[in-house]
Amino acid sequence: MIPLLFENLSIENQPVSMPLPNGITLTIKREDKNHRFVSGNKLRKLKYNIAQALTEGKDTILTFGGAYSNHIAATAAAGQAMGLKTIGVIRGDELATKIDVNPTLKFAKMCGMDFLFVSRSDYRYKHTPEFLEDLQKRYGSSVYIAPEGGTNTLAVKGCEEILTPNDAVFDVICTAVGTGGTISGLINASAPHQTVIGFPALKGEFLNKVINNYTNKTNWHLVHDYHFGGYAKVNEDLVTFLNVFNKNTHIPLDPIYVGKMIFAIFALANKGYFEPNTKILAIHTGGLQGIEGFNKERIKKHKSILDYEEKI
The missing domain is CATH 3.40.50.1100 (Rossmann fold)
Structure with missing residues (x-):
C-alpha cells in the first residue's frame, strides 16, 4: 500500500537563466517543491x-x-x-x-x-x-x-522515480551526495546515453563502495573537489554565489548539499569540464528547512547569511 502523500507528484523542470559557456544548458528539477515539509x-x-x-x-x-x-x-x-x-x-x-x-x-x-x-x-x-x-x-x-x-534498498527504489521518460533529453544528470541513496536511484533510472555525476557533501572515498552496493551500472562518477572542507562547511565565495544565483533565478538553494553542487557545475563548466552543448539536469533535493538554522549560526559569528528573495 502506497500512502497518498507520496503519489501523483508533478515536478517542474526549471531552466536556469544564468548563462554557462560553450552552449551548455542547465535545468533544475524542482524536487524541493514536491511537498511543503517532506520535500525533495x-x-x-x-x-x-x-x-x-x-x-x-x-x-x-x-x-x-x-x-x-x-x-x-x-x-x-x-x-x-x-x-x-x-x-x-x-x-x-x-x-x-x-x-x-x-x-x-x-x-x-x-x-x-x-x-x-x-x-x-x-x-x-x-x-x-x-x-x-x-x-x-x-x-x-x-x-x-x-x-x-x-538510505536503504527501499529508499533507492523511491529515488529511481525522480527521473521520468521526458528527462531522456538530457546528457548529464547531477546530484548532491550525502549517504548515497539518491544518486544510486538516479543511476539505476538513467538512460544508456546519460552520465550521472555526484557531488559529495563530505570528505571520504567510502561512497563509491556504498553506491556500488545499490547499482551495477557504470555510467557515473563522483567529483570530490567541492565539499568546501567537509560536511556543513562553507566559505564566503559559496554564500555570495548562492545569493547571486537566487537573485537571478529565484531558485533558493541550501548551502550544505544542492548549493555546493550548483556552484561546482558553474565552476566546472568554466574550466571546460563539460563537452560543448551539453544539456545538464541537476536535481534539487530540497534541504531548504535547514537555512534558518544555518543563518542563525552565521549571525552568531558575524558572517554573511543567505538573504533570499524567495523566503523559505
Whole structure:
C-alpha cells in the first residue's frame, strides 16, 4: 500500500537563466517543491519505507540525525501526515536543552516527534547490531527503524522515480551526495546515453563502495573537489554565489548539499569540464528547512547569511 502523500507528484523542470559557456544548458528539477515539509529526496526515500512499515503493522518510525537534519524534519512531518508516531535519535546529548531554539528540532517536536539524545561518541555506533537491538528493546516491536539519511534498498527504489521518460533529453544528470541513496536511484533510472555525476557533501572515498552496493551500472562518477572542507562547511565565495544565483533565478538553494553542487557545475563548466552543448539536469533535493538554522549560526559569528528573495 502506497500512502497518498507520496503519489501523483508533478515536478517542474526549471531552466536556469544564468548563462554557462560553450552552449551548455542547465535545468533544475524542482524536487524541493514536491511537498511543503517532506520535500525533495526525503519524500522519495520515505515513500517505500513508510509503505513497508504500514505493511508490517508498525505504528512508529524511528530514525537518526543531527541538529539540523533534513531527514529528521521530513520524517517527523511525514509521520504526522500519516498518523504515525516518530522518534528521532539525535547526535549530541547537549541538544536536549536546546530543542526550542533549534528550528529543525522545534519543528520536529511540533510534528509530534519524540527524541533520544545520545553523545557524539555513542552515536558513532548507531549502525551496529548492539545499538539497534538496544533501541528495539527500549521502544518495542511496533517500531520501524530507518537509517540515518534514509538510505536503504527501499529508499533507492523511491529515488529511481525522480527521473521520468521526458528527462531522456538530457546528457548529464547531477546530484548532491550525502549517504548515497539518491544518486544510486538516479543511476539505476538513467538512460544508456546519460552520465550521472555526484557531488559529495563530505570528505571520504567510502561512497563509491556504498553506491556500488545499490547499482551495477557504470555510467557515473563522483567529483570530490567541492565539499568546501567537509560536511556543513562553507566559505564566503559559496554564500555570495548562492545569493547571486537566487537573485537571478529565484531558485533558493541550501548551502550544505544542492548549493555546493550548483556552484561546482558553474565552476566546472568554466574550466571546460563539460563537452560543448551539453544539456545538464541537476536535481534539487530540497534541504531548504535547514537555512534558518544555518543563518542563525552565521549571525552568531558575524558572517554573511543567505538573504533570499524567495523566503523559505
